[in-house]
Amino acid sequence: MTQLVNNAVSSAVDRPRLRLDGIFYPKSLAVVGATNAPGTVPYDILANIVNSGFQGKVYAVAPGKKSICGVPAFRYVLDLPEPVDLAVIVFPAEVVDRALEQCGQRGIPAAIVISAGFREVGAEGRRREERIKELCRQYGITLIGPNCLGVINTDPVVQLNASFARAMPQPGPIAMLSQSGALCTAILDYARQRHIGFSKFVSFGNKAVVSEIDLLEYLAEDPKTSIILLYLEEIAEGRRLYEVARRITRGPNAKPILVIKSARTGRGAAAASSHTGAMATEDAICDAVFESAGMIRVDTLEEMFDTAILYTNQPLPRGPRVGIVTNAGGPGVLATDAAIRFGLEVPPLGQATRQRLKEHLPATANMTNPVDVIGDARADRYQAAIAAVLDDPEIDQLLVILTPQSMTDIMAVAETVCAAAGSSAKALAASFMGGVDVAPAVVRMEEARVPHYRQPEDALRAMAHLQQVLRWRQSAVGDGLPEIPEEARRQARQMVDESPAGLLPESQALALLGLYGLQVPSYRVCRSPEQAVAAAEEIGYPVVLRIQSPAVIHKTEVGGVLVDVRSAEDVRRGFALLVERLKAARPDAPLEGILVRRMIPPGHEMIIGGKRDPSFGPVVMVGLGGIYVELWQAVAFALAPATAGQVRKMLTKTKADKLLSGLRGQPAADVNAFVDAVVRLSMLLADCPRIAEMDLNPVIVGPVGYGIADARIVLS
Amino acid sequence: MDRSEIERRVIQVVSRVLSIDEDDIQPEHHFVFDLGADSSQSVQLVDAFEEEFQIEMDREAALAVKTVGEAVDFIAEYVNR
Numbered sequence: 050m051t052q053l054v055n056n057a058v059s060s061a062v063d064r065p066r067l068r069l070d071g072i073f074y075p076k077s078l079a080v081v082g083a084t085n086a087p088g089t090v091p092y093d094i095l096a097n098i099v100n101s102g103f104q105g106k107v108y109a110v111a112p113g114k115k116s117i118c119g120v121p122a123f124r125y126v127l128d129l130p131e132p133v134d135l136a137v138i139v140f141p142a143e144v145v146d147r148a149l150e151q152c153g154q155r156g157i158p159a160a161i162v163i164s165a166g167f168r169e170v171g172a173e174g175r176r177r178e179e180r181i182k183e184l185c186r187q188y189g190i191t192l193i194g195p196n197c198l199g200v201i202n203t204d205p206v207v208q209l210n211a212s213f214a215r216a217m218p219q220p221g222p223i224a225m226l227s228q229s230g231a232l233c234t235a236i237l238d239y240a241r242q243r244h245i246g247f248s249k250f251v252s253f254g255n256k257a258v259v260s261e262i263d264l265l266e267y268l269a270e271d272p273k274t275s276i277i278l279l280y281l282e283e284i285a286e287g288r289r290l291y292e293v294a295r296r297i298t299r300g301p302n303a304k305p306i307l308v309i310k311s312a313r314t315g316r317g318a319a320a321a322s323s324h325t326g327a328m329a330t331e332d333a334i335c336d337a338v339f340e341s342a343g344m345i346r347v348d349t350l351e352e353m354f355d356t357a358i359l360y361t362n363q364p365l366p367r368g369p370r371v372g373i374v375t376n377a378g379g380p381g382v383l384a385t386d387a388a389i390r391f392g393l394e395v396p397p398l399g400q401a402t403r404q405r406l407k408e409h410l411p412a413t414a415n416m417t418n419p420v421d422v423i424g425d426a427r428a429d430r431y432q433a434a435i436a437a438v439l440d441d442p443e444i445d446q447l448l449v450i451l452t453p454q455s456m457t458d459i460m461a462v463a464e465t466v467c468a469a470a471g472s473s474a475k476a477l478a479a480s481f482m483g484g485v486d487v488a489p490a491v492v493r494m495e496e497a498r499v500p501h502y503r504q505p506e507d508a509l510r511a512m513a514h515l516q517q518v519l520r521w522r523q524s525a526v527g528d529g530l531p532e533i534p535e536e537a538r539r540q541a542r543q544m545v546d547e548s549p550a551g552l553l554p555e556s557q558a559l560a561l562l563g564l565y566g567l568q569v570p571s572y573r574v575c576r577s578p579e580q581a582v583a584a585a586e587e588i589g590y591p592v593v594l595r596i597q598s599p600a601v602i603h604k605t606e607v608g609g610v611l612v613d614v615r616s617a618e619d620v621r622r623g624f625a626l627l628v629e630r631l632k633a634a635r636p637d638a639p640l641e642g643i644l645v646r647r648m649i650p651p652g653h654e655m656i657i658g659g660k661r662d663p664s665f666g667p668v669v670m671v672g673l674g675g676i677y678v679e680l681w682q683a684v685a686f687a688l689a690p691a692t693a694g695q696v697r698k699m700l701t702k703t704k705a706d707k708l709l710s711g712l713r714g715q716p717a718a719d720v721n722a723f724v725d726a727v728v729r730l731s732m733l734l735a736d737c738p739r740i741a742e743m744d745l746n747p748v749i750v751g752p753v754g755y756g757i758a759d760a761r762i763v764l765s
Numbered sequence: 766m767d768r769s770e771i772e773r774r775v776i777q778v779v780s781r782v783l784s785i786d787e788d789d790i791q792p793e794h795h796f797v798f799d800l801g802a803d804s805s806q807s808v809q810l811v812d813a814f815e816e817e818f819q820i821e822m823d824r825e826a827a828l829a830v831k832t833v834g835e836a837v838d839f840i841a842e843y844v845n846r
Binding site: 082084085086091111112113114124141143144147148 | 784
């Protein structure tokens with residue numbers, strides 16, 4: 050097995066880790082630029098640090114002040130009595146560099162820059178941000194921000210609230226990382242209402258020095274954190290994010306990463322000159338990368354926290370089978386529908402369970418799954434049903450639904466749920482539907498850390514996400530890549546490096562693919578009708594004739610392709626016809642020759658594509674090809690190089706696997722050969738950084754092997 | 766009014782508004798970084814300069830002034846018109 054990854058890719062992964070203890074566990078800190086005006090960020094940050102019970106020493110740097118909030122103040126950072134572990138800089142952007150330079154001179158190793166006014170505001174701001182990056186490099190300062198809300202660490206040994214959030218959250222096992230500062234305050238308020246606690250809470254802003262990836266690496270080893278939530282607006286180092294997240298989400302100390310990536314609408318497709326380029330939007334690649342790194346992408350904050358509270362408060366369900374106990378038929382049906390929609394199962398209960406239920410429930414109750422304990426049920430019926438379903442070996446997790454009837458003892462049922470949730474080895478979630486009447490019971494359950502959801506669907510979506518976590522952990526780490534001889538790789542790199550930017554001639558594109566072991570149809574580039582006839586005789590009829598001119602990107606637009614050419618006479622006539630057509634359509638276009646190629650037998654038309662994304666690096670695409678590309682856009686992406694296992698998953702996602710396996714009596718196509726082609730193409734893409742885009746479309750997959758009908762490779 | 770007189774009176778105003786000893790105020794001092802002026806104090810300073818010198822300044826331009834020395838030059842333009 051071999052895996053040669055290009056330098057850009059490997060260097061992104063091997064970066065040394067930043068030291069973040071100074072940020073999260075400072076023994077002393079200074080608020081630099083503090084003022085005496087309550088209600089302003091420079092004051093509130095200091096007040097929050099003091100009032101949150103920070104366990105270390107605090108100083109203020111505030112020219113003209115003797116003390117603020119009872120904290121001694123100094124004119125300059127250089128005047129501080131000790132080199133503190135952390136500087137929290139709240140000066141206006143225009144003087145942040147001066148403050149930071151003094152931090153460097155004073156030997157302060159870490160800083161949080163709260164101030165806005167950097168790259169988010171245009172050219173002047175970009176210059177300021179470059180300056181602070183330069184200072185951090187010069188003095189070795191680890192810096193969070195600028196343009197952020199700050200950092201919170203609820204660990205009792207430090208109790209740090211270096212932010213301008215309104216309140217310190219309660220401690221808990223959830224770490225939250227957010228690129229948006231304003232969103233953080235909303236999240237903290239929302240979390241307080243739902244009694245959700247955090248281990249670390251970081252608004253990382255412009256990520257001038259410390260990025261979300263550095264923070265993920267830190268949190269991976271943070272014993273106080275068991276799940277990581279991430280809100281992202283842009284991904285600057287996609288390849289590194291993938292590598293780091295993949296390590297965190299699997300293995301003995303695996304932690305799930307739930308991610309919201311905003312700005313889903315596509316960009317970057319405008320300048321694309323291939324199908325792959327047009328379809329490989331940032332969002333499509335994000336989806337693929339998150340999935341292949343084991344990250345769970347969610348759409349809303351509510352969905353994110355719904356999942357996090359289930360994961361952190363209940364055992365990880367061992368399978369997709371859900372038991373439902375309800376006092377109302379309608380919600381039970383809705384819940385069942387949602388469960389199935391989310392890929393969960395609602396299996397029938399075992400005989401023993403049904404027998405137990407019969408002993409405790411009235412004859413009118415439904416003793417299948419969902420178990421309907423009937424509208425007049427009190428806590429005793431719930432207790433019996435919950436115990437029986439949790440004991441059923443056919444059930445992996447339980448959802449308890451309640452609607453508030455006049456005789457429903459809501460609080461007693463809540464107590465029953467709390468007791469069951471605390472004692473079972475299976476996950477339990479509740480949905481007490483309604484508003485005012487159920488509110489006290491909801492508070493009781495949330496305080497007892499029983500996952501509660503306003504709607505049963507929310508609970509089931511969270512359960513489905515935990516199944517994603519489970520499947521990811523149970524999935525194989527990945528298979529290897531095929532061996533490509535080093536000499537072939539060297540020749541390929543040389544061919545690419547020596548070619549000018551733009552579309553690679555078709556013959557060279559085919560040669561390049563051949564070097565990487567793809568099945569390339571026999572072909573010759575011919576400069577005369579006689580050469581073409583000789584080539585066709587050698588290759589064997591029928592053949593395809595294709596015009597070769599660097600000025601013609603889309604051959605069909607000039608009528609530059611003739612298919613199913615079956616005789617020497619037809620080859621001669623075809624040669625002349627193509628030359629005439631080129632002259633008519635593009636009189637100035639140089640003719641390099643006519644490519645004579647074996648005609649590919651019919652089969653399933655697929656596309657294999659590749660693109661170099663500025664953030665994620667080489668990305669491979671696969672899907673239904675030919676005319677179906679534009680129509681269905683049934684394509685899937687993976688980072689290159691992709692293994693056979695990954696490619697098979699991509700085929701499943703596009704449903705091409707079903708097509709290739711032979712629908713309605715059609716012969717099955719050679720999936721193995723096709724998968725191998727995708728893997729090899731992805732390796733070529735990873736090895737040759739100058740390949741900007743490529744389309745093999747269509748690749749015609751038959752019962753034995755495949756044929757590449759058209760290959761377009763664009764070099765940067 | 767000569768420049769040194771303007772500077773003397775500017776430093777007096779800065780000292781009064783920001784509660785800093787006159788001896789600790791130098792022409793090259795930055796209002797925010799060296800003298801700790803917050804945004805409301807910056808507005809107060811502009812008001813106090815206008816009152817001290819009986820002038821009416823372009824407020825946006827006045828608030829963009831960074832250092833004590835720049836303030837002296839800025840005010841001199843109004844005073845000596």
